[in-house]
Amino acid sequence: MKENLIARNRYLVYASLIVLFFVNYRLPTLSGYFNLTSPSMGVANVDFYAYYRGGQAYNLGKEPYAGTRDGQTYKYPPTMVPLYGMLAKMDYDSARHLWLAIYLSVFSLVLAWAIWSSPVHDRFPILALVCAMLLISYPFAYLIRQGQIDLLVGSLNFASLIAYMQRRKNISALLLALAALIKLNPVFLLITYVVFLRDWKYLIRFTAAICLLILISFLFVSPDWYRAYALEVLPAQTKSDPFAYNQTPLRFFAGDRYLPRLLTICGMGILVLFAWWSGKRQTAVSGTTTNDFQSPQSRFAIMAFFTINTAFTLLFSGYAWIMAYVWFILPLATLTPYLIRNSRWWTAAGMSLALLGTNSVVMEGVILNATNMLGATLCVIFLGATLVKPGAMLALRQSVRAS
Numbered sequence: 001m002k003e004n005l006i007a008r009n010r011y012l013v014y015a016s017l018i019v020l021f022f023v024n025y026r027l028p029t030l031s032g033y034f035n036l037t038s039p040s041m042g043v044a045n046v047d048f049y050a051y052y053r054g055g056q057a058y059n060l061g062k063e064p065y066a067g068t069r070d071g072q073t074y075k076y077p078p079t080m081v082p083l084y085g086m087l088a089k090m091d092y093d094s095a096r097h098l099w100l101a102i103y104l105s106v107f108s109l110v111l112a113w114a115i116w117s118s119p120v121h122d123r124f125p126i127l128a129l130v131c132a133m134l135l136i137s138y139p140f141a142y143l144i145r146q147g148q149i150d151l152l153v154g155s156l157n158f159a160s161l162i163a164y165m166q167r168r169k170n171i172s173a174l175l176l177a178l179a180a181l182i183k184l185n186p187v188f189l190l191i192t193y194v195v196f197l198r199d200w201k202y203l204i205r206f207t208a209a210i211c212l213l214i215l216i217s218f219l220f221v222s223p224d225w226y227r228a229y230a231l232e233v234l235p236a237q238t239k240s241d242p243f244a245y246n247q248t249p250l251r252f253f254a255g256d257r258y259l260p261r262l263l264t265i266c267g268m269g270i271l272v273l274f275a276w277w278s279g280k281r282q283t284a285v286s287g288t289t290t291n292d293f294q295s296p297q298s299r300f301a302i303m304a305f306f307t308i309n310t311a312f313t314l315l316f317s318g319y320a321w322i323m324a325y326v327w328f329i330l331p332l333a334t335l336t337p338y339l340i341r342n343s344r345w346w347t348a349a350g351m352s353l354a355l356l357g358t359n360s361v362v363m364e365g366v367i368l369n370a371t372n373m374l375g376a377t378l379c380v381i382f383l384g385a386t387l388v389k390p391g392a393m394l395a396l397r398q399s400v401r402a403s
Contacts, residue, residue: 012124018131026135033145034100043095047323048147050074052095055084058221065228075233076149078183079217079224085096096147103152107341109161110155114330117162119296122337129333138361139372143323152329161306164193164291170205181217184234185324188268188313189306195275196305201247238264240318245362247372248320260318269318271309278305278387300338304383311376325372328358328379335383347382354378 039047054064054074058081064074068164074081087095115123134140143151156179162173172193178187182356214226236260240246240254253259274305282301293299314320333354339348357375362368 014124014128018128018135023134030138030141030144033141036145040104043092045099045145045147048096048099048151049078049092051084051099051147051149052092054081055086055088059088060253061143063222065225065233075237076120076183077181077229078221079178080149081225082217082220099147100144103149103155107151110159111330113159113162114334116275117166119335122334125337125340126333129253129336130329133329133333135357137296137321137326137329137359139325139359140329143261143326144149146323148321148323149154149183150321150323151326153179153186154324154330154337156329157186157310158191158330160189161192161303164197164202165302166297167193167293169199169202169221173205174213177206177213181210181213183314184237185317189269189309190277191268191271191312192302192309193239195272196279196309197302198279198351203276216347238318244369246319247325247362247370248315248317249373250318252317261271264316264318264367267312274304274384275309278384282386296338299388300335300342303331303335303338304387307335307389308380309377310384315376315380317374320373321371322362323348324359326357328376332379343386347386350378350382362389 008148010119035044035352037044041049043049050073057064057066057074063077064081087099090098114128118126139332140151148192156175158171160176160179163169163175176189176193177188180194190203190206193199224299238261239257240248242251242254244251250260250263253263280296293302307328310331313326332351335349336351336355341349343351354375357378362371367374
């Protein structure tokens with residue numbers, strides 16, 4: 001008991017120091033990023049500017065996908081347009097400050113839920129790790145600059161996993177459906193629930209949640225907007241962009257009309273096969289099942305595969321701008337305490353590099369222009385090896401038993 005108290009106080013001190021450093025040094029930097037004006041657009045938070053213009057179109061009764069005279073176009077499902085319409089009734093500066101408060105509040109609530117649902121001895125390490133990643137993360141800083149939606153989406157993704165592990169499956173499906181209707185990519189996270197966890201009924205729950213949310217949205221948006229999104233906007237989003245800030249290997253094939261789409265299909269097909277095989281293998285290797293949410297080892301396995309699923313989603317999407325790599329903050333912070341206590345040294349070392357890679361700056365250079373995607377690749381390699389390598393899982397099981 002005394003040792004636990006000492007460890008808890010130590011982590012509390014570490015977290016307090018990190019928060020203090022964040023407030024004194026990181027916060028002024030982020031404030032400068034937040035207020036940085038784009039030379040080409042003449043406004044700050046240019047991604048939020050697209051949402052704001054979509055909200056203005058909504059308030060005028062126009063389709064948000066028609067574009068604007070300055071070329072800043074809304075490119076997401078129409079589900080969130082009524083919210084942007086409310087924000088567009090305000091002046092732009094007030095709207096972007098409220099938008100910042102919204103997605104940071106959602107992230108904070110999900111972080112609190114993640115900490116509360118974790119074992120007591122992991123709570124302060126998770127808090128300290130999240131604070132540390134917010135301190136160093138370039139994707140987070142760039143997201144603040146752009147006003148992107150990815151922190152909100154990533155928070156909903158992880159909230160869906162927490163709800164599922166607490167056996168609140170309907171809430172989990174509703175949260176994932178909402179994330180998918182905000183930004184389509186989270187639909188690939190169904191692989192974790194349906195294939196790895198072998199919960200085929202979850203697909204029904206998710207489909208019902210999607211239909212319910214779309215029907216509710218019909219009270220505010222025209223059904224034709226969903227058709228316009230599916231037929232006009234979505235096909236363009238399945239391509240890719242060669243710009244270095246697009247942190248997906250598919251950018252190297254951006255000049256080809258069909259290859260990025262083919263690689264997306266192949267990548268997700270490989271993940272489905274790996275999910276089926278590794279989920280089945282868990283019982284044979286570790287002696288536990290993936291539906292035993294009380295076992296520390298099973299919780300680790302589920303979160304590890306969820307992180308792998310997140311990495312595949314970004315690596316095999318046509319567009320994975322650096323801001324999307326904030327999706328890794330909560331999963332990696334939750335996994336790391338398990339890895340420190342239970343994994344082989346090479347897994348801990350590899351995941352340390354993965355953590356640095358997913359939070360690193362992107363610059364010119366052969367390696368530096370691919371740091372985030374390399375970090376995601378290391379997540380796949382080392383977490384995948386930990387899931388399927390008997391020696392690694394046996395070491396994990398023995399250490400859990402010993403504790």
